[in-house]
Amino acid sequence: MSTTSKAANSDGKLLVLTPGMGAVATTFIAGVESVRKGLSKPIGSLTQMQTIRLGARSENRSPLIKDFLPLADLDDIVFGGWDVKPDNVYDACVHAQVLKSQDLDPIADFLKTIKPMSAAFEQKYVKKLDGPNVKKFETKKDLADQLREDIRKKKEETGATRAVMVWCGSTEVYQSPSECHMSIEAFEKGLENNDESIAPSQLYAYAAIKEGVPYANGAPNLSADFPALIQLAEKNGVPIAGKDFKTGQTLMKTILAPGFKTRMLGIRGWFSTNILGNRDGEVLDDPDSFKSKEVTKAGVLDTILQPDSYKDLYKDLYHKVRINYYPPRGDEKEGWDNIDIFGWLGYPMQIKVDFLCRDSILAAPIVLDLALFLDLASRQGKSGIQEWLSFYFKSPQVEDGHVQEHDIFIQHFRLKNTLRVMGGEEPVTHLSENYDSYK
Amino acid sequence: MSTTSKAANSDGKLLVLTPGMGAVATTFIAGVESVRKGLSKPIGSLTQMQTIRLGARSENRSPLIKDFLPLADLDDIVFGGWDVKPDNVYDACVHAQVLKSQDLDPIADFLKTIKPMSAAFEQKYVKKLDGPNVKKFETKKDLADQLREDIRKKKEETGATRAVMVWCGSTEVYQSPSECHMSIEAFEKGLENNDESIAPSQLYAYAAIKEGVPYANGAPNLSADFPALIQLAEKNGVPIAGKDFKTGQTLMKTILAPGFKTRMLGIRGWFSTNILGNRDGEVLDDPDSFKSKEVTKAGVLDTILQPDSYKDLYKDLYHKVRINYYPPRGDEKEGWDNIDIFGWLGYPMQIKVDFLCRDSILAAPIVLDLALFLDLASRQGKSGIQEWLSFYFKSPQVEDGHVQEHDIFIQHFRLKNTLRVMGGEEPVTHLSENYDSYK
Amino acid sequence: MSTTSKAANSDGKLLVLTPGMGAVATTFIAGVESVRKGLSKPIGSLTQMQTIRLGARSENRSPLIKDFLPLADLDDIVFGGWDVKPDNVYDACVHAQVLKSQDLDPIADFLKTIKPMSAAFEQKYVKKLDGPNVKKFETKKDLADQLREDIRKKKEETGATRAVMVWCGSTEVYQSPSECHMSIEAFEKGLENNDESIAPSQLYAYAAIKEGVPYANGAPNLSADFPALIQLAEKNGVPIAGKDFKTGQTLMKTILAPGFKTRMLGIRGWFSTNILGNRDGEVLDDPDSFKSKEVTKAGVLDTILQPDSYKDLYKDLYHKVRINYYPPRGDEKEGWDNIDIFGWLGYPMQIKVDFLCRDSILAAPIVLDLALFLDLASRQGKSGIQEWLSFYFKSPQVEDGHVQEHDIFIQHFRLKNTLRVMGGEEPVTHLSENYDSYK
Amino acid sequence: MSTTSKAANSDGKLLVLTPGMGAVATTFIAGVESVRKGLSKPIGSLTQMQTIRLGARSENRSPLIKDFLPLADLDDIVFGGWDVKPDNVYDACVHAQVLKSQDLDPIADFLKTIKPMSAAFEQKYVKKLDGPNVKKFETKKDLADQLREDIRKKKEETGATRAVMVWCGSTEVYQSPSECHMSIEAFEKGLENNDESIAPSQLYAYAAIKEGVPYANGAPNLSADFPALIQLAEKNGVPIAGKDFKTGQTLMKTILAPGFKTRMLGIRGWFSTNILGNRDGEVLDDPDSFKSKEVTKAGVLDTILQPDSYKDLYKDLYHKVRINYYPPRGDEKEGWDNIDIFGWLGYPMQIKVDFLCRDSILAAPIVLDLALFLDLASRQGKSGIQEWLSFYFKSPQVEDGHVQEHDIFIQHFRLKNTLRVMGGEEPVTHLSENYDSYK
Numbered sequence A, B, C, D: 001m002s003t004t005s006k007a008a009n010s011d012g013k014l015l016v017l018t019p020g021m022g023a024v025a026t027t028f029i030a031g032v033e034s035v036r037k038g039l040s041k042p043i044g045s046l047t048q049m050q051t052i053r054l055g056a057r058s059e060n061r062s063p064l065i066k067d068f069l070p071l072a073d074l075d076d077i078v079f080g081g082w083d084v085k086p087d088n089v090y091d092a093c094v095h096a097q098v099l100k101s102q103d104l105d106p107i108a109d110f111l112k113t114i115k116p117m118s119a120a121f122e123q124k125y126v127k128k129l130d131g132p133n134v135k136k137f138e139t140k141k142d143l144a145d146q147l148r149e150d151i152r153k154k155k156e157e158t159g160a161t162r163a164v165m166v167w168c169g170s171t172e173v174y175q176s177p178s179e180c181h182m183s184i185e186a187f188e189k190g191l192e193n194n195d196e197s198i199a200p201s202q203l204y205a206y207a208a209i210k211e212g213v214p215y216a217n218g219a220p221n222l223s224a225d226f227p228a229l230i231q232l233a234e235k236n237g238v239p240i241a242g243k244d245f246k247t248g249q250t251l252m253k254t255i256l257a258p259g260f261k262t263r264m265l266g267i268r269g270w271f272s273t274n275i276l277g278n279r280d281g282e283v284l285d286d287p288d289s290f291k292s293k294e295v296t297k298a299g300v301l302d303t304i305l306q307p308d309s310y311k312d313l314y315k316d317l318y319h320k321v322r323i324n325y326y327p328p329r330g331d332e333k334e335g336w337d338n339i340d341i342f343g344w345l346g347y348p349m350q351i352k353v354d355f356l357c358r359d360s361i362l363a364a365p366i367v368l369d370l371a372l373f374l375d376l377a378s379r380q381g382k383s384g385i386q387e388w389l390s391f392y393f394k395s396p397q398v399e400d401g402h403v404q405e406h407d408i409f410i411q412h413f414r415l416k417n418t419l420r421v422m423g424g425e426e427p428v429t430h431l432s433e434n435y436d437s438y439k
C-alpha cells in the first residue's frame, strides 16, 4: 500500500479549538477521550472507521483512511475552547444531557480539567443566550487580539505544534454580507470602528486565520463566509470550510432526494417539521437566529433536483421546513417528513420519514473529521475554501461561481477521490468490470 | 453534441413481448400509449426523461439520454404477450385497479386490440393461480417450440424488425438450479423429458434466446438465471438481465443504506413489513412463491454494508422482512420500515419509513427502460448478462465470480458511464473542479 | 319498542340552510342526495346509522336512533344557502375536489338546481377571500333584514314547514366578545351603528334566531357565542349549538387523551402538526383567522386531563398545535401527532399518530346530524344552548358557569342518554350485570 | 366523604405472590419499593393515583380511590414468588433491562432479599424456556401440594394475614379446555393421573384457590379459565380474574375502536404488527405459545364494533395481527398499526399509529391494582369471576353466557361504578346538568 503522501508527518500534538463548548463540542471531546481509553467506538467518523478502495477492485487494496493518510492520531489531540458559560467540560456534558452518566463517569477527571476561556460575545447576536464568562473590550480589534493571544497561549500551554478551530457556538442572528465584509481592508477597518455587522463568530474566524489556524464553521451564520475572510485565508495559506453541520433531517433529505432523482420520480411537495428541546432549540426559537438556519436548509433540494432541467418532475415542488422548540424532547430531536412523490403517468405516492435522532451524537464525529482533514490539508499546503468537505455541511461554502453540491453521494465520492489524490493514488470511476468490452 | 454512436440505427418497429399481462405489463402498455397520445408523462423512465452529462461540467453538454443514444422511439413500439387469463389489455387494466377510468377511457379502443396469446403454464409452479388460456403440450420441448412460433408470428403480424421480452408473469415457486440447468445440452434434454425443474418462465426465456430476442426477468424466480441459458445467451449473442424489479421497500432500502454507510452510522436492526392486496400479493401468500421473493430481498443489505469490513458497524445487524397479504390495500402496497441505527459512542437512534406506494406505477417504467436498453445493447452487439442494468433489479444477475452491487447510486453511476461509453464519450469521475491543484 | 315520544310529528319538509356553500356544505348536500338515490351510505352519521340500547341489556331493544325518535326523514330535506361565490352546488363540488366525478355525475342535475343566495360579507372579516355574490347594504340592520327575508322566501319557495341553519362559512378573524355583544339591546343598537365587532356570521345567527330557526356554528368564530344571542335564543325559544366541527386531529385527541387518562398514564408533551391545502387551509393561512382556530384547539386537553387534580401526570404537559398550508394535499388534510407519555416510575414512551384524513368527509355527516337533532329539539320545545350536542364540536358552547366537556366518550354517553330521555326511556348506567349482588 | 365501607379493615400485611419473577413481576416489586421510599411515583396505577367522583358534580366530592376504599397500603405489602431461574429480584431486574441502574441502586439491598421459590415447571409447556430452580414430583397432585405448602410457609415467614396471587409466568402453549377441566372432580383426578392437559399455571391457580387466595392471570394461557377452577373459586369463596394484561397495541386498539364507533366511521382493515426483543418475545417465537397470545388478541375488535348490528361499517373488516421477535428492541416493544377507515359515502382514510412502548412499564401497575382490588373483593365477600376487572385484560374472563366487554371506556366506567357501589355510594350516569329539564 502506497503511503508516500506529500503531507508532512503528523508529529507533535494537534490542538482542537472550539468556540462554543455546548452539547456538540463537549460530546466530541468526551467521545475522543472515551475512544482513547478503549471504552467506546468512534462511530460516525470517516477518519477513524472508513476504508478507502485503491486501484482496481481486483487489487483488493482497501486500507482504513487513517492508515492511508498521515492524519493526526487521536492520542495526539489536545483540546481548548471558549464559552460564555464558565462550566468545565464535565459539567457542560451533564447539563447537555446527551451522554449517560455511565459513559461520563470513567472520564470525569479528564473532562473536569478542560475549562472554557472567556468568550468574545455580545447578546444582540444571540438573543436567547447570556453568561458571565465574557471578555471586556473597547474595540472589536481588541477582542480579536485577545482571541489571537488565547490561541498562542493555549498552544504553548498544551505543547501543541499545530491547531485547528471548529465553531461550535450558538447560531447567531441572520445577516447577509455588508460593506465591511467585502475586503480585508474594509473588515479590519470595521474591527476598529466596532462595525455592527461584525458578529463574534467572525472575530474567532479572523483570529484563527491570522494565526494560520484552519477554520471550520458548524453553524449557519456567516462567520468566515464572505470575501474578506476568504481572501485572507487564501493570502495566509489557511484552509477553511463551512457551513452548518449536516445532521438529522437535512442529512436524510440529501440521501433521499438523490435516490428519487436517479429513478426520475417526481416530487410535488416536501414538508419537514422538527421538534427539539435543547439549548440550541431554545436559541433557534428566536426568529432572527432561526432565519440563519432556515436559509441553509431551504436550498438543499433545488440544487440536487435541478428543477430547471427537470421541469415535469420538480419545478412545482412545494418545500416547507418548520422547526419547533419542544422541551420534552431535550437533545433527542425528532424530524418528521412527508414527501409527496409521483410516478408513471403522474400517479401520486407518499413517503413518511420519522427520524428519532440525537443531534449532538450525529454532529460530534463531524467535528473530529473536520479537524483532522483540515489539519492534513494545511500540512499539504492547501488554502482557502475546501469544497471537498461539502459532505459535512448543510450549506457548503464554495468558491465564487461554483455551484453548491448537496447530493451526499456525490459529495462522498468527491471526498474519497480527493483523499485518493492527496495520497498519490488514482481516482476511481465505478465503471463495471466489463468496461473494457465497450471500448 | 456527439451522436455518432456505434449503434445501428433504430429503424423499424420494436416488438415488446411480456409473458404475463397482469398489473405491471398492462400499466406499462397503457402508459406508453397514453404518453404517445400526449395525455401523460413517462415519469420514472430514464430512457424518456433523464439527461446525461457529457464531458466536463464546464462544457455544459447534458442531452436527454434518448437524444444521445439511438433508442427505439415510443412511436415505434408494438406490443404482444401471453397470459393464462384471456382478458384483453383494457379488461386486465380495469381488473388490476391501478389506473383510473379517466386515464383508461381515452385509450380504451387501442388497449382492447391487444389480446394475450395462450400461455405456457402449469399450476404447480404458481399455486394460487389458474386460468383457461393455456397451451396444450406433450413435452416441454413442444411448449417451447410453440412459444418460438408465437414470437415469429407476432413479429410478422406487427411488422416489427426486432423484439425484446420482459417477464411480467407471476412469481413461481422457489427453486435452486438443478442438474438440468447446468448446460445447454442437459437443459434441452430436460425439455424433452419434461424435467420437473423446468418451470414455464424458463421456457419463455429459452424461446426468446433461441429467437435472438433479448430477455429480462422482472420476477424473482430463476427463469434465465442458470448456466444453461447464460451460455446459450452468450453463444447466440443475446443480451439478458434480471431479476426482480427493484421497487417499493427494496428501492428505499438501497437508497437509505448507502446513505448511512457514507456517514459510518452503525445499524443494529432493520425490520421491514409490507401490506399488499393485489393478485401478486395473493400469489405471494403461497409460502413457496414467497420463498423466491424472500431470497431476493434478503441479500440487499449485506452487499451494500460490507459487514466483514465494518464489523463494529454492521456485523450484528438483525434483518427481518415480512410480506403480508392484506386485501383492503389493493395495488397500493404499503411498506413500513423500522431502522435501529447507532452513532458516536454507540448511542442508538431510530428511523421509521412509511412508504405508501403503488407497485405497478413504480414497475411500469422499468419495463420500458429494460426493453429499450436491451434492444440497444443487442444492436451494439452485446451478449450475455448485462450487469450495468443492475440498477433495475432487486437481485441483479451477475457473471460467475462477480459480486452483486445493490447500492443504487453506484448502480446508477455505472449505468450512466456505460451509456457514455456506448455513445462514444468519456466516463465522468465527479472530481471537484479544483482537482488539478492536487496533481 | 316505545316510540311514543313527546316530539311533535316530523310532518312536512325541513329546510337546511347553510351560510357558506364550500367544501363541507356541498359535500353534505351531495351526500344526502346520493343516499336518497340509494347510491351510497351515510357513513359517519349517528342519526342515520347508529342504534340505541333501551332498557337492560337483557331486553335486547336496540333500535336505530332514527326509528326511535321522530327525526326528519332524508326525503323531506330541502336545501338553501348563501355564498360569496356564485357557483351552483355542482360547480362548487367540482371545485372542492372532495368527491369523485363518478359519484357526482349521477346527481349532477339535482346539484345544479341549488344556487347560493347573495352573501352578507365584508372582506375584513376573512382576509384571504373575495367574491362577487354579495349583498349591498347601508347598515348591518339592513343586512340582517335581508337575510331574514331570504329565509322566509326560501321556506316558501321550497314549501318547507321548518328550517335549521348550520354555519359552513369560512373562519372569520379572531374576536373576543365586546361591549355590543353583552345584551340584546346593545347588539341591536350595534346593528344600526354598523359596529365593527359584528361580523357577518353574527348576522346570520341573529336572522335565524329572530326567525325561530335553530342555529349551529361549524366554525370557530364567535357567531352565536355571546350573551346577546344566547339570551335571544332563550327568549325566542330557539335551540342553538356550537362551535367548530370536531374532525381530524382534534377528534383523535379527544379519543386518545381519555384513554391515557383511564389508565393514569402521564403525558409530558403533545405536539400536533397539520398539513392541508384546501380553501379552508388558505383562509387559515391568515394569522387572524388562524387565531380563531388555535383557541378552539388549545383547550381540549386541559379539560379532559384535569391537570389540577392530576398534577403528577398532567400539570407539566407541553402542548403545541401547528397548522400549515400545504397545497399539494388539497382537501386530504394530514395530521401528525407526537405524544410523549410516561408510565410506572416515570419511564417515557412515545406514540406517533399519522391521520391521513379527508376534512369534508368527516364534517359532512355532522352537518346532517346537527340539522336533524336541532330540529327535533326545537319541536320538543328546547331552547338556548344544547350542551348535549358537545359531541360534535371542538369547542362546545356551554352555559355560563358550566365546564366544557371534551372527552368524546362522555360526550357520546350524554348524547345517547339525552336521546333516551327525549324518547321517554330511562338513561343507562353500564353497571355490570352482577351489579345487584353489590347492593 | 363517606368511608363507611362494608369491607373489613385492611389491617395486617398482604402477601403478593407472583409465579414467574421475570420482567413484569420484578418491575412491579421494584416499583412498589421505589414508591415506598419516596423515589418515584406509581404512574399507571388507579389504586394509587386515580380519583373517583361521588354524587353529583356539584357536590365536588372526588377523593382518591385509595382514600375512599379500604385498600391495603403499599407499606403493608410483602412479596413472594416462584421462578425456574434462581436469580434474586435484583439480578432478575438487571437481566430484564427494564429499569435503569440509577433507579435500581437505591433499592438493591431490598431486592436482593427476595428470592424465588422453586417452580412447578415442565418444559413441554414453554418450549423456549429452561432453568434449574424446579420442583421434583411424582404426580401433579404432589406438585400442587408443594405449592400450597409454599403459600402457607411464605405467609408465616412474612407475617402476612392475607395473600393474593398474580400469574406473571411465561405464556404456555395453546390449549383449549379438555375433559379433565370440566369439573372439580375430573380435575382432581387429573392431578393424580398426571393428565397431560394440566399445565403448571393451572397448578398455581388450583393451589391458590384451595388456600383461599384470590388469583389473577396475566398471561393468555388457560390457568384458571375453565369450569373446574371457576366452580372451585365459587365454592371456596375466592375471587378470580383474567386473562392477559392489556398493554401496548391492544390497549391502543380498545381506545381507538370505540372512538371510531361513536362516530359511525367504518373500518375496512386493521393491520397490527409488533416487534419485541425480550424473553417474553423469545417465548412467543414458539408457534404454540404464540397461538395462546393470538387468540386473546383476535377477538378484541369484534365485540367492540358489533359487526352484526353494523354490517355496513364493520362486517368486512380484515383484521391481522403479527408478532415478530426482534432482539434489537429488548423490552421496548414497538407496535405499528395501519387502520383503513371510511366515512361519508364510503370515502377511505388511513390512520397509522406507532407506539414506542415499554411492555413491563405498562404491565407493572396492573399487577399492583389487581392485587389490591382482589384483596378488597375478597374481604367484601366476593367470589368467582370478577368481571368488573375486565379493564385490565386483553381477554376478560366472564361468566358463562356473558359477553366479553373490550371497550376500555365501558370497562372503566363499570370498574368505577362498581367501586362506588362497593363504597356505599350511588353509581353515576354522566347525564348533562340540564337533565332535569327533560323529565
Ligand SMILES: NC(=O)c1ccc[n+]([C@@H]2O[C@H](COP(=O)([O-])OP(=O)(O)OC[C@H]3O[C@@H](n4cnc5c(N)ncnc54)[C@H](O)[C@@H]3O)[C@@H](O)[C@H]2O)c1
Residues within 6 Å of the ligand: A019, A020, A021, A022, A023, A024, A025, A082, A083, A084, A085, A096, A119, A120, A121, A122, A126, A129, A131, A167, A168, A169, A170, A171, A172, A200, A201, A218, A219, A220, A244, A245, A246, A247, A248, A278, A279, A280, A283, A358, A359, A360, A362, A363
Ligand atoms: N447538533 C447538531 O446536530 C447540529 C447540526 C448543525 C449545526 N449545529 C450547530 O452547532 C452549534 C452548536 O450546537 P450545540 O447543540 O452544541 O448548541 P449549544 O447551545 O449546546 O452550545 C452552543 C454553545 O456556544 C456558546 N456560545 C455562544 N456564543 C458564543 C460565543 N460568541 N463565544 C463562545 N461561546 C459561545 C453557548 O454558550 C453554548 O454553550 C449551533 O450553532 C448549532 O446550530 C448543530
Ligand SMILES: NC(=O)c1ccc[n+]([C@@H]2O[C@H](COP(=O)([O-])OP(=O)(O)OC[C@H]3O[C@@H](n4cnc5c(N)ncnc54)[C@H](O)[C@@H]3O)[C@@H](O)[C@H]2O)c1
Residues within 6 Å of the ligand: B019, B020, B021, B022, B023, B024, B025, B082, B083, B084, B085, B096, B119, B120, B121, B122, B126, B129, B131, B167, B168, B169, B170, B171, B172, B200, B201, B218, B219, B220, B244, B245, B246, B247, B248, B278, B279, B280, B283, B358, B359, B360, B362, B363
Ligand atoms: N409491481 C411491482 O412493483 C413488482 C416489483 C418486483 C417484481 N414484480 C413481479 O412482477 C410480476 C408481475 O407483477 P404483477 O403485479 O403484474 O402481477 P399480476 O399477478 O397482476 O400479473 C401476473 C400475470 O402473470 C400471469 N401469468 C402467470 N404465469 C404465467 C405464465 N406461465 N404464462 C403467462 N402468464 C402467466 C398471471 O395470470 C397474471 O395475469 C410478479 O412476478 C411480481 O412479483 C412486481
Ligand SMILES: NC(=O)c1ccc[n+]([C@@H]2O[C@H](COP(=O)([O-])OP(=O)(O)OC[C@H]3O[C@@H](n4cnc5c(N)ncnc54)[C@H](O)[C@@H]3O)[C@@H](O)[C@H]2O)c1
Residues within 6 Å of the ligand: C019, C020, C021, C022, C023, C024, C025, C082, C083, C084, C085, C096, C119, C120, C121, C122, C126, C129, C131, C167, C168, C169, C170, C171, C172, C200, C201, C218, C219, C220, C244, C245, C246, C247, C248, C278, C279, C280, C283, C358, C359, C360, C362, C363
Ligand atoms: N372540514 C372540516 O373538517 C371542518 C372542521 C371544523 C371546522 N370547519 C369549518 O367549516 C367551515 C367550512 O369549511 P370548508 O372546508 O367548507 O371551507 P370552504 O372554504 O370550502 O367553504 C367556506 C365557504 O364559505 C363562504 N363564505 C365565507 N364567508 C361567507 C359569508 N359571510 N357568507 C356566505 N358565504 C361565506 C366561502 O366563499 C366558501 O365558499 C370553515 O370555517 C372551517 O374552518 C371545517
Ligand SMILES: NC(=O)c1ccc[n+]([C@@H]2O[C@H](COP(=O)([O-])OP(=O)(O)OC[C@H]3O[C@@H](n4cnc5c(N)ncnc54)[C@H](O)[C@@H]3O)[C@@H](O)[C@H]2O)c1
Residues within 6 Å of the ligand: D019, D020, D021, D022, D023, D024, D025, D082, D083, D084, D085, D096, D119, D120, D121, D122, D126, D129, D131, D167, D168, D169, D170, D171, D172, D200, D201, D218, D219, D220, D244, D245, D246, D247, D248, D278, D279, D280, D283, D358, D359, D360, D362, D363
Ligand atoms: N409485559 C406486558 O406488557 C405483558 C402484557 C400481557 C401479558 N404479559 C404476560 O406476562 C407474562 C410475564 O411477562 P414478562 O415480560 O415478565 O416475561 P418474562 O419472560 O420476563 O418472565 C416470565 C418468567 O416466568 C418464569 N416462568 C415460566 N414458567 C414458570 C413456571 N411454571 N413457574 C415459575 N416461573 C415460571 C420464567 O422463568 C420467567 O422468568 C408473560 O406471559 C407475558 O406474555 C405481559
Ligand code: NA
Residues within 6 Å of the ligand: A273, A274, A322, A324, C273, C274, C322, C324
Ligand atoms: Na410543524
Ligand code: NA
Residues within 6 Å of the ligand: B273, B274, B322, B324, D273, D274, D322, D324
Ligand atoms: Na409484520
